[in-house]
Amino acid sequence: MMLRDWLFIVLCWSAQASSAADFDVDKLMDLLRGQRPEKATFHETKHIAILERPVESSGELDFTRPDRLEKRTFGLNAERMVVDGEVLTIERGGRKQTLGLREHPQIAVLIESIRGTLAGDRTALEKTYTMTLEGDMQSWRLMFRPKDAALATLVSRIRIGGTQAQVRRVEIDEADGDRSVMLVTPATP
Numbered sequence: 001m002m003l004r005d006w007l008f009i010v011l012c013w014s015a016q017a018s019s020a021a022d023f024d025v026d027k028l029m030d031l032l033r034g035q036r037p038e039k040a041t042f043h044e045t046k047h048i049a050i051l052e053r054p055v056e057s058s059g060e061l062d063f064t065r066p067d068r069l070e071k072r073t074f075g076l077n078a079e080r081m082v083v084d085g086e087v088l089t090i091e092r093g094g095r096k097q098t099l100g101l102r103e104h105p106q107i108a109v110l111i112e113s114i115r116g117t118l119a120g121d122r123t124a125l126e127k128t129y130t131m132t133l134e135g136d137m138q139s140w141r142l143m144f145r146p147k148d149a150a151l152a153t154l155v156s157r158i159r160i161g162g163t164q165a166q167v168r169r170v171e172i173d174e175a176d177g178d179r180s181v182m183l184v185t186p187a188t189p
Contacts, residue, residue, distance in 0.1 A: 029122045031120070046180040059071065168184050
């Protein structure tokens with residue numbers, strides 16, 4: 001290998017290392033905030049301690065800025081969940097239930113991690129979580145841990161991963177050992 005080949009390899013490696021070092025939470029939030037809201041499909045697997053097998057579901061997600069998130073689950077356990085501001089509406093089996101997120105912090109802690117990430121709202125996220133970022137723009141992962149001790153008895157950590165401005169994976173580890181993994185695929189236009 002010639003000297004110029006080695007120099008080229010070193011320069012490419014340096015550029016990649018520099019690029020990864022320059023990627024931080026602020027840059028990720030800017031990317032996410034600049035993303036045009038879009039629909040996505042999901043496949044979720046829930047591992048629940050009292051069940052022998054995981055529970056699987058799939059459906060569609062729709063996020064509308066600043067704070068509306070809709071999750072439609074299809075199949076046997078069909079349901080529609082809409083979070084609009086501080087109100088969660090759940091429709092299942094022809095019944096409709098409305099909850100205030102402030103009165104149900106165990107639900108709010110889960111919703112805010114996803115909604116805050118999709119909105120690129122670092123301030124909102126840091127009110128509830130300590131946050132760390134791993135990876136680079138092509139493959140990043142945010143890890144959230146609840147700041148509030150009472151919430152930490154419900155959720156031990158949440159990991160949200162993606163590529164560039166797209167969320168691709170949401171993992172929730174509950175304090176009781178239950179766990180869910182949601183794989184997200186952006187819908188094609």
